[in-house]
Amino acid sequence: MENQEPQIAHMSAAQPKMPASSSRILYDIPCKVCRDHSSGKHYGIFACDGCAGFFKRSIRRNRQYVCKAKSKGGCMVDKTHRNQCRACRLAKCIQAGMNKDGN
């Protein structure tokens, strides 16, 4: 896959630009995996709820994803494409430093 749009369920809309303190979301610290706004550290790194949840599910269920792109393992992983390739998303989570014991 390569694109899409509503692919995700609750694709968060543009943030109201809050006081950056009254919310759970850290508007200035990007998710180390997809660059979306993070919501604190998760499994060792600053990550958004999406990537944290994805990593959580992948680990818990022992998921083995396979990148089906021509350029194996080269899928872009940002807020827009993160749901296009689970294999590359998980790989980037790990590469970014995520680990089960969060440290």
Added chain:
Amino acid sequence: MENQEPQIAHMSAAQPKMPASSSRILYDIPCKVCRDHSSGKHYGIFACDGCAGFFKRSIRRNRQYVCKAKSKGGCMVDKTHRNQCRACRLAKCIQAGMNKDGN
């Protein structure tokens, strides 16, 4: 996105190679959109249940998808990648000849 795997819900497993007549599935006629096994004509062309359902929903809800790949509109659309890019899947459905009034 570029790959994946369980992306789809009920990814049909390898077919038991039925008598090719006792089932709804036409094992010898591929879906003109994704090459998966078709299940007869849908909206004008031989298509699988997946592409037929996708086209049905897209039309009914007047979906406007946007291809987010670098190579705009160049996403592969086969059984494996069909859920990677809705924009390209719909484009290919139309290009393959699908139309609301099936003819």
Added chain:
DNA sequence: GTAGGTCACATTGACCGAG
């Protein structure tokens, strides 16, 4: 302040009855 759990929501595709 993060792990873990929960859950509303959305999509997919197999199947069914109607015509």
Added chain:
DNA sequence: CTCGGTCAATGTGACCTAC
């Protein structure tokens, strides 16, 4: 036969609570 409708399965990500 195809169409439209239905629905079980599944994933996503926003939240909440406990620690």
